[in-house]
Amino acid sequence: MLTCKDITQKATDYNDKHMGLWQRMQFKMHVLMCHHCRRFMHQFERTIEMTQQLKPSVPCSDSSIDEQVKRLMNINHKP
Amino acid sequence: MEQELIEQLLAGEEAAFRQIVTDYQGIMLQLARNIVGDAIADEVVQEAWVSVIKSLKKFEGRSSLKTWILTIVSNCAKTRLRKEARSVAWGDASDIEASAVSPDRFNPKGFWSNTPGHWQSASPEQLLASEQLRENLDKSLQQLPGAQRTILQLRDFEGLPMDDICKILQISESNSRVLLHRARTKLWQTIDELENS
Numbered sequence: 001m002l003t004c005k006d007i008t009q010k011a012t013d014y015n016d017k018h019m020g021l022w023q024r025m026q027f028k029m030h031v032l033m034c035h036h037c038r039r040f041m042h043q044f045e046r047t048i049e050m051t052q053q054l055k056p057s058v059p060c061s062d063s064s065i066d067e068q069v070k071r072l073m074n075i076n077h078k079p
Numbered sequence: 080m081e082q083e084l085i086e087q088l089l090a091g092e093e094a095a096f097r098q099i100v101t102d103y104q105g106i107m108l109q110l111a112r113n114i115v116g117d118a119i120a121d122e123v124v125q126e127a128w129v130s131v132i133k134s135l136k137k138f139e140g141r142s143s144l145k146t147w148i149l150t151i152v153s154n155c156a157k158t159r160l161r162k163e164a165r166s167v168a169w170g171d172a173s174d175i176e177a178s179a180v181s182p183d184r185f186n187p188k189g190f191w192s193n194t195p196g197h198w199q200s201a202s203p204e205q206l207l208a209s210e211q212l213r214e215n216l217d218k219s220l221q222q223l224p225g226a227q228r229t230i231l232q233l234r235d236f237e238g239l240p241m242d243d244i245c246k247i248l249q250i251s252e253s254n255s256r257v258l259l260h261r262a263r264t265k266l267w268q269t270i271d272e273l274e275n276s
Contacts, residue, residue, distance in 0.1 A: 003189025008180040012260035016241070036194040043198060047267040050203035051235040054216065060104050068104060068128070069096045075132045076091055 002030045007037045011044045081144050088135055103145065106237060107152045110247075113229040114156035123159055127152040146243040149233070153247050180264055196275035212273055219269040223262050230255055231262035 002010075007030055013019050014027050031037050087095035107127060111120035130151050138147060184193040200206045207213060220228060229248065233239045241259075245252050 003185070004191045005180075005182075005185045005189040008264070009260070012256060012263055016256075018241075018256065036191045039197075040195045043195060043271065044263065044267050046198075046203055046206065047270060048235060048263060050206055050270075051231065051263070051266060052238070053203055053207060054213075054236065060101070065097065065100050065104065068100045069093065071125075072096050072100065072128055072132055073091065073093065075129055076088070076096075 002026050004030075004034060004037050004040075007031065007034075008040060011041060014041075015045060015048060082140065084144070085135060085138060088132075099144075099148075103148050106145075106232075107148065109232060110149055110152050110229060111156050113225045113232075114153065115159055119159065120156075123156045124152065126159075127155045130155065142243060142246065145237075146239065146247060149247045153249070157249075179261060180268070195271060198270070198274040200274070206270065209273075212270065215269050215273055216266060219265055223265060226250070227258045227262040227265070230259045231266075234259055235263075 007027065010019070010023075010027060014024065019027065031041055084095055084098065088099065104124070107124050108120055111123040111127070115123055127148070131148055134151070138144070142150075184191060186192040198206075200209070220231070223231070226248070230244055233244045233247065234241065239247075241252060241255060245255050248255070250258075
């Protein structure tokens with residue numbers, strides 16, 4: 001029988017389907033019976049979906065892209 | 080599609096160079112910063128670009144172009160750390176142990192004692208609409224240990240498969256899974272604290 005602590009430790013493996021069939025069934029059984037863990041899993045999944053929507057924090061300006069393109073084309077022309 | 084891009088690069092077509100710079104410069108810089116820090120990340124990225132362009136003919140397509148380029152960045156960054164005699168430890172114990180759900184939230188039998196609270200905002204879009212939440216998430220991201228932050232960015236921002244992330248960072252799959260889980264848990268805690276404050 002998995003505990004609530006086990007559920008919080010295995011949430012990523014469950015979400016990424018990195019779990020054997022038996023482990024997955026045990027996990028699902030616990031979540032079905034425990035509304036706190038159901039809430040935790042729901043929130044954990046929302047957290048992942050939200051992270052996927054966050055944009056990387058290194059914006060590149062048009063001028064820095066132009067500069068980099070020129071630099072790379074010069075390297076490419078060198079023997 | 081990628082093969083076509085590589086042929087255009089080898090032929091020296093400007094549009095192809097523009098495309099790879101637009102697609103990869105940001106994530107290359109982010110990865111370099113996570114490994115070597117802000118001060119020399121730019122230099123590492125320039126070294127990596129030189130390697131990418133010079134080795135392009137040897138690219139065999141065994142991984143995606145993105146994974147191949149990021150592996151070169153990671154190698155350049157780690158080589159740089161070694162040259163400067165700085166530690167190249169990735170995914171070590173301190174990275175792995177930090178940021179699990181606090182043990183205080185469970186009773187001795189492992190069941191919740193301090194249960195997860197109700198979140199006012201139901202969807203990721205509603206959550207992200209809060210400026211304070213975004214700020215707190217940014218802060219939490221910056222405070223994550225480097226390996227955790229990198230894996231989260233590669234997996235959840237960039238959508239790379241775990242196998243590719245392990246190749247890029249040269250760490251085991253089991254470690255990378257633990258690191259990813261710790262990072263996600265830290266972000267869950269950040270939202271949980273704010274939603275229940």
